Amino acid sequence: MATVTQTEGRPSAAALSQTAPAIELRGISKAFGAVQANKDISIRVERGTIHGIIGENGAGKSTLMSILYGFYKADAGDILIGGTKTDIPDSQAAIRAGIGMVFQHFKLVENFTVLENVVLGAEEGAFLRPSLAKARRLLVDLAREYELNVDPDAKIEDLGVGMQQRVEILKALYRQADILILDEPTGVLTPSEADHLFRILRGLRDEGKTIILITHKLREIMDVTDNVSVMRRGEMTATVKTAETSPTELAELMVGRKVLLRVDKTPAQPGPVVLKVENLRVTDENGVERLRSINLEVRAGEILGVAGVAGNGQSELLEVLGGITEATGTVTLNGHPLQLSGPESDGRSRRQAGIAHVPEDRHRLGLILDFTAWENTGFGYQDRPDYTNGALMNQHALRTDTEGKMERFDVRPANCWLHAKSFSGGNQQKIVLAREIERNPDLLLVGQPTRGVDIGAIEFIHQRLIELRDAGKAILLVSVELDEIFALSDRIAVIFDGRIMGERTPDQTDETELGMMMAGMDGKAR
Amino acid sequence: MTIMKTLLGATAITAFSALAASAEPGLIIDLGGKFDKSFNESAYNGAQRWMEETGKSYRETELQSEAQREQSMRRMAESGANPVIVLGFANASTLEKVAPDYPEVNFTIVDMVVDQPNVQSVVFKEHEGSFLVGVLAAMASDSGTVSFVGGMDVPLISKFACGYAQGVKAFNPEANVIVNMTGTTPTAWNDPVKGAELTRAQISQGSDVVYAAAGGTGIGVLQAAADEAILSIGVDSNQNYLHPGFVLTSMVKRVDNAVYEAFAAGEDGSFEPGIKVMGLDNNGVGWALDENNAPLITESMKATVEQTRAKIIGGEIAVHDYTTDGTCPAY
């Protein structure tokens, strides 16, 4: 009888280390073309623990989990489930191995009920009724056990996001998952919903389930995990026990000590306020607030850098200012208010007001890849008198101008007839920059100016931005690269979860503090 | 362009020099199909009879849509066919336009008058034939209610309906005649399902003899009548054989004779432009009696209808033609 009581409840840490880990990855590597998304990653996830994986956007977390769930095949390395080497060619195999995944974007059928969604894909036999009856019994049991209360007959479209997430968890449990992977689960949740989720997760862990939590939020890691692994640039930099680490240490591990890019610049000579943003709010089509009361100012002759992990609202900020997304609040440019909704809030009006915009995603927004370079030079300025000839485009003027821009910005090959897709990333970015900078705007919005750009071009692009600043223009820079923020900014604002966490000047702060602020911890508290 | 021109010139000569030489007659079957067991089939049978009797061949093509009429007519004329027979009133406006372009080709149009020097127009006194079958219907009816299913709602079909109603009322002034049309477009000629529906509706209103003047749609009318065990009257062709014992008679419209005679006239050069009227007197219309419907026709019915026929030919009974004034005295 004594032995029985001992195995009840959570096993001790000592007992854990002796049993085989729930998941072990050995030397996993995965490359997409030239990009090494995962480099020789090894990790042990112990049974019955909550294991956090933290890292910046693009650090390789999602790729690693996709390999584990059978979406990608690793180029090298082994996956061991419960100590046995397991091949996971597709998600069905992952489910058979006892792995359940809750995605950032739910994969539910909107107009099906909770019950139907839970059973979907796991029906037994040709008729639905027995499966549904079985699922209903199970759902009731699970709800009692883990506080996973959901009305089985409610339609998904009538449920809030927190509830929908529970349905995803129920789906995984219905498929008898022992290992549950959650990808940024709190991104769409309110704080109280997040707390409820964590209670559920702890309950599941106490029942012996293993949970992998992918997040970029330090608070969650500290709150709920037993162990934490840190990823940076495709590599696993450390795995530590949560109790034995601190947010500061994790932030350092996450951001890393990067070699600062040197940009020669004189101190800024800030002039009058060019851009003033007050109480700016954006709600997306799912009703989630992406920007929650943003306030900031950019002066003439200075660069304001907005630092943050991707997905925290900086894209929305750029899109509102660039006239792509509608918002509420007040934005003034040189003292004149900008329309934030309606037909006068479009990109054309913004350009006329003196705002130029180098978008974060040049492929999606900044360029038409199937257009020639000269056609792209006119993009956004297609109605300017110097490019038009009545209703016709003045193609000759456009080409001449493009040739000049290509020379001044050193675009290679300097052939204005090539399609945008034929240029390298750096040269594509130069085409966009040339177009926007040479319009001599009062305010330049720049998103990820050097993403996917080779080193040589980075320096060139940075130089151009500094020159524009020195010419007395205001620049709002958004970048997820901290070294870029440090190299260019005169002031740094950190954005997290749709809010500005605080502002620093580069000499007041360091990467560790910014890293903590980017992960939602108050920088001053360290 | 010059190459094309010479090429065209050369082929044009070879293609059209044959025009006068072969002079086969041509027949354009109208919408609804060659085997509609009615109007088109009657014409086809006439052409076949001519072919069998003379051992010669003719050209034939089948229309598929309204907008094709002109191309088919021109193609037939270009191919050297002479005379060219077109069936149905819907061809009138097209023929009006096409005929002047081919002065050397003789055209015959059935069911409509086209006033051109090289066009012969064959029209039938459908109202007279319909009067006869109306008399038969009234005699065969027990309920005193008979009915009519028309194809497309045009004056020509009202001419059938009106003659029929007059015949019914002539024998039984108290009789009730239900008249329905299938539709307002040419598709009404080929909609047997709708025909059957209309027939069932009429039966539910008490009709026990139904007369179909609806081209291919009539197949559905006759079928529904046989299914519901009431009597029906066919049209254009002799349709008595379709449901022996249920088809009371058929108002035969000798389109086959019209086609046969036009073909023959083309052969012996006796083609005459102008209007050719086919009525009871010259056997252009009539009622059909064969072994399929003999048991249904009593001696008194036969006597009465033959008597009526003689009176119409003799002018003793004047049957009103709906198309002359757009009204019908019988309903």
Place this chain on the structure above:
Amino acid sequence: MDTMPRWADIALIPLINLALALLVSALVIAAIGENPAEAMGVMIRGAVGSAYGWGYTLYYATNFIFTGLAVAVAFHARLFNIGGEGQAALGGLGVALVCLMVPWPHWSLALPAAVIGGALFGAAWAAIPAWLQAKRGSHIVITTIMFNFIASALLVYLLVNVLKVPGSMAPETARFPEGARLPSAYDWGAWMGFGRSAPLNVAFFVALACCVLVWVLIWKTRLGYEIRAFGQSEPAAKYAGIRPVRIIMITMLVSGALAGLMAVNAVQGEAERLVIDSVQGAGFVGIAVALMGRSHPVGVLLAALLFGALYQGGAELEFEMPAISREMIVVIQALVILFTGALDNMVRGPVEGFFRRLRRGAA
């Protein structure tokens, strides 16, 4: 990025598609016991072997140029206008009203008026689906298809109840008066061998002019630039300040107007009256023409000629070889549409692979 030369994309692949379609057609003809070679011969001779054939081939091609351009213009904005059929039918109504309501003294005055009438009515019919797409997000494919049915019902109603000549039994308008009839190929092209029968008329030149105008619109004007940018990427177009609602509306109006212009050829030029079903499926053929012509006016012109020849060749085949029924001809035409449109990628893959190997071999 470009895996094969441009000529292969615009010429070789369509030709292979066509050859495959004809091959399968030949098999079908052989399967019903007819001689495929003879049938093909009849089709080719019938379509292009005589002035009579050319007259009809070019007449049909004119229809397909209009509907093909209509689909092509919409394609550039990534709008799939399936409604050419209905828009052309309404264009016919516009043309008929213009021709019947005004006593035109000469065709040179009637033609521009009919062009405006046809274009306006066609555009109006495209405007409602366009508005629903732009404002409500209703899918344009669904709405334009629905509008084809509504157009057909509307025309039947009008022809039977309103426009029919009193006393006439056929559901068609009166023949247009002399002054509204367009000169046919016989009037201006008799020296090329065209006879009185040729339905080819001056609308052919209107179609050629439309090819040029569409080319200018799409590749030379600011509007065309915006249409293409919108078609390539809606988010990017928004970035550039291009208003989606405006582009959707304008593009569909132009598309509908082009489809409506078909009536100048079919209704004013050939029939000289409005009949039921004056479009005869040309709206749908326009989709295949635009696909095969890669949405470029020159491609549309060439594809329209091919389909014109197929139609005329098919009519001839039906006449000359009665054993090959009308349905068989539809099968052949459908095979060409299937291979050139829907199965395009089937051929594209292997051809691209071939060029890739060729290039690797050369490198």
